[in-house]
Each structure stands twice: as C-alpha cells, then as structure tokens.
Amino acid sequence: xxxxxxxxxxxxxxxxxxxxxxxxxxxxxxxxxxxxxxxxxxxxxxxxxxxxxxxxxxxxxxxxxxxxxxxxxxxxxxxxxxxxxxxxxxxxxxxxxxxxxxxxxxxxxx
Numbered sequence: 001x002x003x004x005x006x007x008x009x010x011x012x013x014x015x016x017x018x019x020x021x022x023x024x025x026x027x028x029x030x031x032x033x034x035x036x037x038x039x040x041x042x043x044x045x046x047x048x049x050x051x052x053x054x055x056x057x058x059x060x061x062x063x064x065x066x067x068x069x070x071x072x073x074x075x076x077x078x079x080x081x082x083x084x085x086x087x088x089x090x091x092x093x094x095x096x097x098x099x100x101x102x103x104x105x106x107x108x109x110x
Contacts, residue, residue, distance in 0.1 A: 013084040020075035
C-alpha cells in the first residue's frame with residue numbers, strides 16, 4: 001500500500017517506542033504489525049530515518065547486530081516521544097474524519 005505523506009514517520013517513531021533497532025528490523029516490524037499490508041522499501045525508509053534524525057526526533061549510533069555485523073541503530077529521543085504523541089493524535093483525528101465520510105450510514109444509525 002502507498003502511504004500518505006508523513007505516515008511513514010509516524011510508523012517509524014511508533015516502532016522505535018519499543019527500543020533502539022536498525023533499519024531492516026524497523027521495516028520488518030512495520031510489515032509484521034500490519035499483517036504484511038505495509039511493506040517499507042529501502043528507498044523510502046532510509047531518507048525518512050535521516051529526516052527524523054535531522055529533526056532531532058531520533059538518534060543514531062553504530063553498533064553490532066545480533067549477527068555480529070556493524071549496523072546503524074536508531075533510538076527515539078525525548079523530542080521524538082513528544083512528536084509521536086502529537087502525530088498520533090493528528091492521525092486518530094484524521095482516521096475518525098475519514099470514517100465519518102466513508103461510512104455515513106453508520107453515523108445515521110447512531
């Protein structure tokens with residue numbers, strides 16, 4: 001599925017709420033959590049990670065992965081936690097509005 005602009009940032013921030021991880025694991029986690037409906041391509045993921053790092057929402061460091069390979073790990077910052085909360089609230093409002101427009105019959109039954 002194609003993602004709305006800004007949605008990938010929210011997904012990444014939410015994934016990092018569980019702790020620091022590397023890019024491949026972030027993409028895999030999003031895919032699994034969405035029951036394979038969302039597949040994040042490398043060409044979208046890494047520019048988003050760099051953008052979030054530039055904004056100070058995440059921090060990056062080089063570490064050894066479980067396989068012993070060097071990998072860049074990303075962690076949520078305090079500023080990123082605040083932004084996650086704000087972006088999540090915006091998304092929930094947007095999703096509610098879309099539901100009201102797309103399912104007007106449900107509204108009429110209430």
